[in-house]
Amino acid sequence: MENIMKKGWLLIVFMVLLWITGIATAANGEKKESVLGPGDTLKIFVFGQPDMTTEVKVSEAGNITFPLLGEIFVDGLTPSETERKIVKLLESKDILRKPQVNIITASLQSQMVSVLGYVRNQGRYPIEGKRRLTEILAMAGGIIPDGAEQITLIRSNGSKYVKDVIDVLEMIRSGDLNRDLNIRxxxxxxxxxxxxxxxxxxxxxxGVYKLERNMTVMQALSVGGGLTQRGTERGLRIQRRGVGGNLQILTVKSSDLVEPDDVIYIKESLF
Known part of the structure; x- marks a missing residue:
């Protein structure tokens, strides 16, 4: 029970840390622009030129079509960089002098991350600017009680996919936020x-219960409400799968650690 209480406090500290991080980021103006890509929808405004105001979608080739300029390659540019590129093109072609161009991203379909598994809200979420793993988890509503403390991150590394496992609880315990990776x-x-x-x-x-970290057999018994009047701790047995998948029946002590998928059997006292 002590381990469970400690874990609860750590999760509270974790959420407070997320809140403080969000405030600091907003105060310092550290939000970075996302780059554009195929599928993104842009609203482009040119001050004093309502005929040039348009809504466009980035093509699969990475282009947008703009009045009087035709196709413009924007894949990999930020909205601000795209604004400057349009300004230069309008000036270089003597279409407008000192134009003021503003771009609003209506949707960023090219910059998305998928969050699946035991979170409150599974789905695809846009990455607007720099986002860390903990921020993405918060966007998905956080990990539900049945979720694990280890997060699996799968990403493309050029020609292959790479899997990385991040222990969120250990990250918070140690205070090492280097494992709070930037999400791409x-x-x-x-x-x-x-x-x-x-x-x-x-x-x-x-019944079946969530296995807490370093849980002993005695702690597992307490989660199950303790023994009945007919139960005994003598001859405690655990059914456990071995490395090869073979079922083993082990006699254990109350101080032994419980492993995932263990089946604990409490015998009836003969006296």
């Missing part, structure tokens, strides 16, 4: 189901 477009963030254990026999509440 097309990354996949997956939260697995938390490890579980099973308990049956002479306990108050037989």
């Amino acid at each position: 477009s097309d990354d996949l963030v997956y939260v697995e189901r938390a490890p579980r254990f099973y308990i049956y026999g002479e306990v108050q509440r037989a």
Whole structure:
């Protein structure tokens, strides 16, 4: 129970840290622009030129079509860089002198990250500026109680996909936010189901429960409500799958650690 209380406090600290980080970022104006790509929709305004105001979509080739200029390659540019590029083209072609161009991104379909698994709201989320893993998890509503503390991040590394496992709880415990990685477009963030254990026999509440880190057999019994009047701690047995998948039946002590998918059986006292 002490470990569970510590974990609860760590999660509270984690959420406060996210809140402070968000405030600091907003105060310092550190939000960075996302680059444009195919599928993004832009609204382009030219001051004093309503005929040039238009809404365009970036093509698969990375181009947009703009009045009097035709196709303009914008893939990989930020909205601000695209504004400057249009200004230079309008001036170089003697179409306008000192034009004022403003671009609003109506949607950023090219800069998306997928969040799946045991989060509150699975889905695809836009990456506007620099986003870290914890921010993406917060956008998805956070990890639900059945979710694991380890997050799997899958991303393309050129010719192949690379998997990285981040232990969020350990990151918070150690204060090492170097593992709070920057998320890139097309990354996949997956939260697995938390490890579980099973308990049956002479306990108050037989069933399946979430396995906390470093949980002992005694702690597992307390989660199950403790022994019934007929139960005994003598001869505690655990059914466990070995490395090769073979089922083993082990006699354990109350201080032994429980492993994922263990089945704890509480015998009936003969006396």
